[in-house]
Amino acid sequence: MAIWKTVYLSIGSNKGHKAKNLSRAIECLEKEEGIQVEKVSGFYRTAPQNFTDQDWFVNAALKVQTTSTPEGLLDRLKAIESALDKDGKPFRFGPRVIDLDIIYFDNLVFKTERLELPHPRMHERCFVLRPLCDIAQGLVHPLLHQTADELLQQIETDKSQAVMPLDQEEISEIFY
DSSP states (O other): OOOOEEEEEEEEEOSSSHHHHHHHHHHHHHHSTTEEEEEEOOOEEEOOOSSOSSOOEEEEEEEEEESSOHHHHHHHHHHHHHHHOSSOOSSTTOOOSOEEEEEEETTOOEEOSSOEESOTTGGGOHHHHHHHHHHHTTOBOTTTOOBHHHHHHHHTTOTTSOEEEOOHHHHHHHHO
16 A cells, blocks of 8 residues: 655746646646646746856645655656746756756655755755645745745745735636
């Protein structure tokens, strides 16, 4: 019998129709065997970080259940990224059609050459924490022992990390 684990993902896009790219990736996840999407945050327009000379992103957070291992899930996320973005991102932190990152995998603390859990920079990123707070503001970071909401409060005054909800017109374009 499969054991289901609770996972939180960050999802983002800054090429093409960004919000529709997120919706397409969520649809791909829902079609995967052993993955169930339980919650989807609001969609947010977010300023690029690290490499700032690129278009703004649309980001969201997802709560999923999976029977995969952490690295097995990573492989499946990378396969979805490749399927939706044939060209891939040109360089680290560069523009991309879709980006899927594992933020939390249960309360697992895990590090390999390919994957570190919880995500090593999630607590520094408003574009991760703001959507995460929509669906799990009380979720406690297993190493920092603070909730998502507490982590967000520590960094949300950083003006370089603008995070704004999509307006109703932009949301309508996705679904109608």
